[in-house]
Amino acid sequence: MLDETHLVSTNLSASDVPEAQPSQAPPSTITPQLQNVVATANLEIRIDLNIVARQARNADYKPKRFTAVVLRIREPKATALIFASGKMVITGARSELDARLAGRKFARIVAKCGYHPKFLDFKVQNIVGSADVGHCIRLEGVERHIRLEDVDKPVNQRRGAAYDPDIFPGLVLRWMDPRVVFLVFVSGRVVITGAKTREQLYEGFRKVLPYLKYYVIEGLAQPVRKKKKKKKQHSQD
Template identity: 45%
Template structure:
């Protein structure tokens, strides 16, 4: 658009300030053929200079006198990408044109797989514990004739030269009873407390059916036997030297190290491959507590 012959003046021009007046919008604009063309850099500098001199800018363009030339000039100013857009406070900001920003609508971490924390070594050792045997005792409250019991029952053994009690077995639950003349029974072989109790009741019922005045008195779990796997080899010789007051190790007689723990009062059989046999615990919690205590000790004697 050619503006060589057009000049834009405000409707109310004040004295002493040629080229500037106050219109309804508070802006005075004068464009001459010498200095301003629609797309020149002088246009930008002059407009910036005008704003910096304290002239307030009002975005209400509808209040201006909409002459054809003025409307075209304003449209060109607003549509030019590199023009400076003034604010009401007189500050000047640049409109970025070389780069566009698109906000992300998806979580950038959504494609990452969840990482499951690795369980601690002691937790892995606890998970490997298997209860192999539960030993319990019960009293029948009467004296027994062991030879009579042996002759009248199946799945029983009696050899007084080798052992002073009758060995009886049942299949469900799988358990073995050691029956003594005093009426005491030791029930072994069950995997848990419930099975041990059921087995002891069955043994007492068998003896009662033989004509003995048997009762079921003072049932008690005496011992748990469990196995565990540390999953690392252990230097047994160094362990025995450092903990000699609690352990004994004679590889010529037995391949495992015997470790006698004071509290809880349990006995551990420790093998070079990291396998453990824990016995002597009165409850399951004592087995777990013993493993909590022995694990850091054996970790310090890990074989490289």
């Protein structure tokens, strides 16, 4: 493969840039971890949000700021935004199954407020994952490589690559197939968003990983992340 000095050459054409295929990357055991699943559902009823806010536990409703009542549950840990139309957004779950289970629990909470909700049209809208490639990444090299690869491609097939550290500290990659977005940081941390299924998330990460493995910053160690200390709870006598 070409080194970075070749990639910045003004006489370089897109055909001279070797495309980084997943098969060229060494076998990797890196698997993105799911961090958040956002889903929607329909309760198929009109709801007086003031009633839900008064009767449900862990409810928050401030109509002047937001037009939905916010409900929270601990198991599975999730948050719901419930609108007067009966539309519901579930967020904070760590898997598709947890999102569906949480949605049904939120529907039961609404039922306890005197309504007869249904649970229809459940759909995962976004899956967010994260991974760590294990080394620091030369972000400007990845950006130039992808831009040069896409020079001769039709506009609707080009992947977006944007890196401006004065605006945002990470490299933003917008993949086309699958349609996911990557936020890549110098530390080697990667956030993946926009996937509709975990298969899309895994496939997208598998395709972008060769670029991240190629542009290693030699001699720069990853920053050590400090573990958050749990606060001790003092029992009251």
